[in-house]
Amino acid sequence: MKFYIPPQIPRLALVFGIVISLFLLARHFLIPDTFGKYGPYRAAAMDDYTQLEIHYSGQQACFECHQDVEDLKATDVHSGIHCETCHGPGQKHVLSGEAADILKPSDREFCGSCHSLNAARQQDAIFQVDLKEHNVEKECIDCHNSHQPWEMKE
Amino acid sequence: MGNEGIKSSRRKFVKSAATLAGATMGYAWLKSSHFLLYGAEPEDLSLPWYGIGIDIEKCIGCGNCAKSCKKENDVPLEPFFFRNWVEQYTVKNDGSVDIVSPNGGIDGFVQRVPDEDIFKSFFVAKMCNHCAKSPCEQVCPVGATFLSPEGVVLIDEKYCIGCRYCVQACPYGCRFIHPVKKVANKCTLCYHRLKKDLAPACMEVCPTGARIYGNLRDKESDLVKYLKEHTTQVLRPNLNTGAKLYYNALSSETR
Amino acid sequence: METYQHLYEILANSQGYIFPNEIDLQWGILIVVYPFITGLVAGAFILASLERVFKVRILKPTYQIALLTALAFLLVATMPLISHLAKPQRAYEIMITPHLSSAMAIFGFVYLWYLMVVLLLEIWFDYRHSMVVWAGEKKGFMRWVYRVLTLGVNDISPRAISWDRKLGHIITIVGIPSAFILHGYVGFIFGSLKANPWWSSPLIPIIFLFSAMVSGIALVMLVYMVISYIRKKVVDVNVLDTIGKYLFFILILDFTLESLDQVHRIYEAEESFEIIQLLVSGKLYLTLFISQGLIGTIIPLITLAFLQFYKRKIRLRKSIYFIVSILVLIGVYSMRWNVVIGGQLFSKSFSGFTEFKVGLIGLDGTLMAAFWLLLPIGILAFLLWLLPPWKMVPEEE
Numbered sequence: 080m081k082f083y084i085p086p087q088i089p090r091l092a093l094v095f096g097i098v099i100s101l102f103l104l105a106r107h108f109l110i111p112d113t114f115g116k117y118g119p120y121r122a123a124a125m126d127d128y129t130q131l132e133i134h135y136s137g138q139q140a141c142f143e144c145h146q147d148v149e150d151l152k153a154t155d156v157h158s159g160i161h162c163e164t165c166h167g168p169g170q171k172h173v174l175s176g177e178a179a180d181i182l183k184p185s186d187r188e189f190c191g192s193c194h195s196l197n198a199a200r201q202q203d204a205i206f207q208v209d210l211k212e213h214n215v216e217k218e219c220i221d222c223h224n225s226h227q228p229w230e231m232k233e
Numbered sequence: 234m235g236n237e238g239i240k241s242s243r244r245k246f247v248k249s250a251a252t253l254a255g256a257t258m259g260y261a262w263l264k265s266s267h268f269l270l271y272g273a274e275p276e277d278l279s280l281p282w283y284g285i286g287i288d289i290e291k292c293i294g295c296g297n298c299a300k301s302c303k304k305e306n307d308v309p310l311e312p313f314f315f316r317n318w319v320e321q322y323t324v325k326n327d328g329s330v331d332i333v334s335p336n337g338g339i340d341g342f343v344q345r346v347p348d349e350d351i352f353k354s355f356f357v358a359k360m361c362n363h364c365a366k367s368p369c370e371q372v373c374p375v376g377a378t379f380l381s382p383e384g385v386v387l388i389d390e391k392y393c394i395g396c397r398y399c400v401q402a403c404p405y406g407c408r409f410i411h412p413v414k415k416v417a418n419k420c421t422l423c424y425h426r427l428k429k430d431l432a433p434a435c436m437e438v439c440p441t442g443a444r445i446y447g448n449l450r451d452k453e454s455d456l457v458k459y460l461k462e463h464t465t466q467v468l469r470p471n472l473n474t475g476a477k478l479y480y481n482a483l484s485s486e487t488r
Numbered sequence: 489m490e491t492y493q494h495l496y497e498i499l500a501n502s503q504g505y506i507f508p509n510e511i512d513l514q515w516g517i518l519i520v521v522y523p524f525i526t527g528l529v530a531g532a533f534i535l536a537s538l539e540r541v542f543k544v545r546i547l548k549p550t551y552q553i554a555l556l557t558a559l560a561f562l563l564v565a566t567m568p569l570i571s572h573l574a575k576p577q578r579a580y581e582i583m584i585t586p587h588l589s590s591a592m593a594i595f596g597f598v599y600l601w602y603l604m605v606v607l608l609l610e611i612w613f614d615y616r617h618s619m620v621v622w623a624g625e626k627k628g629f630m631r632w633v634y635r636v637l638t639l640g641v642n643d644i645s646p647r648a649i650s651w652d653r654k655l656g657h658i659i660t661i662v663g664i665p666s667a668f669i670l671h672g673y674v675g676f677i678f679g680s681l682k683a684n685p686w687w688s689s690p691l692i693p694i695i696f697l698f699s700a701m702v703s704g705i706a707l708v709m710l711v712y713m714v715i716s717y718i719r720k721k722v723v724d725v726n727v728l729d730t731i732g733k734y735l736f737f738i739l740i741l742d743f744t745l746e747s748l749d750q751v752h753r754i755y756e757a758e759e760s761f762e763i764i765q766l767l768v769s770g771k772l773y774l775t776l777f778i779s780q781g782l783i784g785t786i787i788p789l790i791t792l793a794f795l796q797f798y799k800r801k802i803r804l805r806k807s808i809y810f811i812v813s814i815l816v817l818i819g820v821y822s823m824r825w826n827v828v829i830g831g832q833l834f835s836k837s838f839s840g841f842t843e844f845k846v847g848l849i850g851l852d853g854t855l856m857a858a859f860w861l862l863l864p865i866g867i868l869a870f871l872l873w874l875l876p877p878w879k880m881v882p883e884e885e
Contacts, residue, residue, distance in 0.1 A: 085651035086643045087616070091609070094639060098604070106584045111392070119587050120379035124389035131425035134305045135434045164297055164438040168304050192341040193295040193440055199321050199342070199354035200293045204441055313495050315508045332505035332839055359507075368683060374592035375581040394581055395574020397514040398592055404683035406507030406836050410514070412491065415574040472682050488505070488837035 134168035137161070141169060148226055155227040156206075165189075165225065190219040281448035282384040283422060284477040286459045287358050289484070291443035294319055294356035296338040298435035298444060303339070305423065305434035312336040314409045316420040317360035317435055322486055324352045330486045357480070357487050358444065360435065361386060361407040361420035362468065365475030369399040369408060378417065384449075384477065385422045393417050404469050405476075422446065449477070494845050504840025513832045517846050517857045518572040520824045523674045523696065524703070525565045525860070527820065530671035531704010532558040533607070533663060538734065540660045546730045552877035553715065554708045555611050560868035562603055568860045569595075571851045591677045602670045606663040611875070612639075613656035618880040620644050633874075671700045678827060685760035686767075686831040691749045698742040703820035705735045706813035713810055715872065725802050728809045729795075735816070736792035743785050746823075763838040771841065772830045775822050784819010788812045 116122035141162040142149040152158055163169050165184060172181035187210060196209045214222070222232050302308065302316050312335075319338030323331040323346045331346060342356070363386050364370075370378050370386060377393035380386055393416035400408045400417065411418040423433035431437075436444045447456030459465075465479035468487065480487075495511055502511070536554035539547040570579045586593035620642050623634035641648075675696030678687040709731045716723045753764065768776060791812050795805060834841050847853040 083647070085655070086641050086648055087613070087651060087655060090639050090641050095604070102583075109580065109584050111585075114376070114585060117382055118379055119376040119585070121376070121389050121392055124379075124387065124392065125381055125424070127389070127391065128387065128421065128425045129428045133426055133429070133431065135301060135426075135431075135437050137431050137437060159442055160440045161437055163301070164440050168301070192297075193293055195341075197294065197342060197344045197354075198346075198348055198351050199323070199344070199356050201290055201355075204291050205293045311492050311495070312499065312508065313492065313511045318508050320505075330839075332837070334505070334508055337508045368681075372590045372592065372681070373587055374590040374595070375578075376585050376587040377581075392578070392581065393575065394578040396569075396572075396592065397574070398590070398677075400509075400514045401832075402681055402683050404836060406509050409509040410574055488839055 132170075134170050135163050136169045136173045138163065140173050151224075151226045155229055157226060157228055185218055185220055187219055277382055278450065280383050282450045283363065283427070283446060284384070284449040284456050284460075284479065285360070285363065285422070286445045286447075286456050286465070286479050286481070287360075288443045288445075288459070288463070289355055289357060289480055289482040291441040292319070292356045292358055293441055293443075294321060294338060294342045295440060296341050297438040297440065298358055298360075299337045300339045301434040301438045302420070305426075306421075308418070309412055311412075314412065314418070316407075316418070317358065319356055319358045321354065321356050322484070323354040324484075324486055325350050326352050328352075332488065353484075355482075355484060357483075359405065359407070360478065361422070362405055362474065362476035362478040363420075363422060365477060366473060368402040368404065368472075368474055372398045372402040374398065381424070383427070385424050385427070386419075387421055387424060388417050388419065390414060390416050390418075404472050404474065494847075498843045498845055501843045502840060504835070505837055506835035506840040506842050507837055510832075510835050510842055513829065513842070513844050515828055515832065516572070516844075516852050517854060518568040518852050518860070520821070520828045521857045521860055522565065522568040522572075523671070523700075523828075524821055524824045525561050525568065525864070526671050526674055527696065527700030527703050527824075528707050529558045529562045529565065529602075529704070530667040530697070531701045531706075532561070532708050533667045533704070534701050535705050535708050535731070535734070537660050537664050537667075540657065541664070544730065546726055549724060549727055549877075550708055550712050550731070552614065552875075552880070553712055553872075554704075555607070555614070556871045556875065556877075557708060557711050557864075557868055558704075559607050559611060560864040560871055562599075562607060563867055564860055564864045566599065567863075568857065571856055571860075576851070591673055591680060594673060598666075598670055598673060602663075602666050606659060606666045610656055610659045610663060612637075613652045613659065615875055615880065616641065616652055617644055617649050619875075621881050622879075668697060672697050678831070683836060684831050685758070686764060686834070687827065689749060691745060691752075692827070695742070695745045695749060698738060698745055699820045699823050701738050702735065702742050703817055705731060705738065706816040706820075709735070709809060710813040710817070711868070713806070713813075719878070723806055725805055728806060732792055732795060732809055732812075735812075736789070736796060739785065739789055739792065739816070743789065746785075760838050763834045767830060767834050767841070771833050772826055776826050776830070779822035780819050780826055783815055784822055788816050788819070 111121045111123070113122035114120070138149075138161040145162075148162075152160075165182075167182035169181055172178075191208075191210045193205060194208050194210075196207045200207055224230055224232060296319055299315065299318050303310060306316060308314055308316055315337040317337075318334050319342075320332055320334045321338075321342050323333075325331065325346060327350075333342075333345070335342070338356075338358075344354075346354075363384060365380070365384065367378075367380060367386050370380055373379075374396060375392060375394055377389045378386065378399055379389070395410060395415055395417065397410060397417070400410065403419075408417055408419040410416070423431070423435075426433055433446060436446055445455050445459055447454035449456065451457060459481070460479060463481040465481055466483040467474075467476040467479060468483075469476070498511055532554045535547070536551050536558070538544045539551045539554075570576050573579055582593060583596040586596060616638055619634045619638045621644070623631055623638060623642075626634060672693045675693030678684075678696075679689055679692030682688050709728065712727065712731075713723055753761065791808055795808065799805070800808075829844055832842075833844060848855055850856070
């Protein structure tokens, strides 16, 4: 018995088949290599991150050369503060050794960024100073050694 | 008779073309769809599962965290793009709450409300919460943002199409579109540093130790000890994001 | 820093506390245009389906117009999305690695399905007979064009033509839920975002759908009137009355759903309520109450209700329908604006507002949006020239 297939169906099936095959073929070439290794993402993206440059070295790198500062800092209240907190990113200086490649902040406002009087600072979190009253003509480091703050210089 | 011959050879051609097409389709589909089975990949328990802790009692709002993050991670210095930032909350005696974050807290804070009007005041440092059930990861249409096996939510900058859906989906406002790279950007917990056993930049420079990070799977880690000793909370717990940033002393006024 | 100048201005004008990253709106006018366009497509298609599936014979003159209008707008639908991406050259990624948990990822496939399987096929089945005849009548290049369009299926025996109708019927039935998905998923993109309380609601996809139907119906009414005027033919007022009736009832449903969403929000008054109240009474007042509410919903509803009960003179009715369809389109556009822009004007801190500065030029500016809205009209004109509904082979009943 002859089964009637309407003429539209095979032609449409062919057209759709071609379109879908072309799509799958394009996809095969466009999909990135490591996609799907650990999940629905490009696994190589994690390796992209390890290529990034670091700017902060961590204080162990500082102690390699600056043993004396390490020992000094350990004796006073700034012992818990890492070097780059005040001196900024150190990697450039670690690599070059140049003094110009690292910060040496010296002004009152800088020390005030932590120590200035602010009602939001808990009393036992940090020692606060009213910078408008306390020794206004001097820089903080005129009297205080940043690495040993309670040992006054004068 | 001749017609039949032409028709049958045409039919043979169509058949072989269709078989070839079908085989190509099948191969291409098989090759490219293995990632659909990703759910079958078991979790690697030997890797750390990173979490973060921020102690609000210790935060003094110095802004070092926000400042160092921009320096470490190539974020433009303009006040519109922050991977992390610090907010100051001032609850006044009349009950109103004043919230500010001038340049994300990078330049520090100046007290704007006089002492006598203040009921209480505190700083809250914000950053990506690296959610375990991250809504930003859920909505990315191409798989450009993902949860790494170590529990860090990362962005594939070479794959992101910049549709901004993830920025809309983050309930904490952590994400932005990098104005130069034109892709999504956010705190990566300094993943590039974690891989070298270095602390994230913001943790490195916090003077009071208010910020800590660690392996939630390691019972001896500082973070797990912190969780045990303090009453911690996450932001927006009702949204069930699985946030892994645990605050100590989080006050109810915090947004 | 010219690139950041507008951001500094917005920062100066922001109110309260907003998270530092929220200065600039992420989704701008192009994302208002996109749901508007897909809404028109879905709505026009639903109207066409009314004739085909539910056998509303009066609408016959508008059947092909509705389909071609839907096609013209659908062809443009992807463009606002692509021109809005920060990296449009990577747009193909959504097709090759769709992240299956993301509603946005299904866009590529739903769009392709709707374009190829629903719309193009339905138009093909409907026009095939006429295209075979036209291929025979025309000479030269046009003859070749029509032959390609028929895909070489030249059988116009009664049996083949009856199959055209049967297959077209199946496609239409498949097309109705497909149209719902095509536009419903857009609503789901907004409705599923728990981070944004203005959007997060299970009602949003339904509201989007019903306002889409409203806009599509109004558009077909408008296009029918404009085409008849251009062709210097008389507009059949019975067609307008029928379309007007459907417009009226679906507009009532749309209005009910929108009101329900707001009433529910006001009643529950959860965390975000205060900031949303400020938003609605402040920055969104004009576009929500005046443009969407009064102009786009209340006035059309009252007018259409009036016309249901009092049949005025034919000429007056035609003018009223013309104006009402324009008002409805303005209202639905405002609704998209209110949802998309409104949801980004307030901060996720629920403590402040930012500002929306829409640029004129650039890939995501007003001119681009206007272009994407006007281009379909040009495409429609071309389609009506290529496939004129009034020159088709008459259907034998």
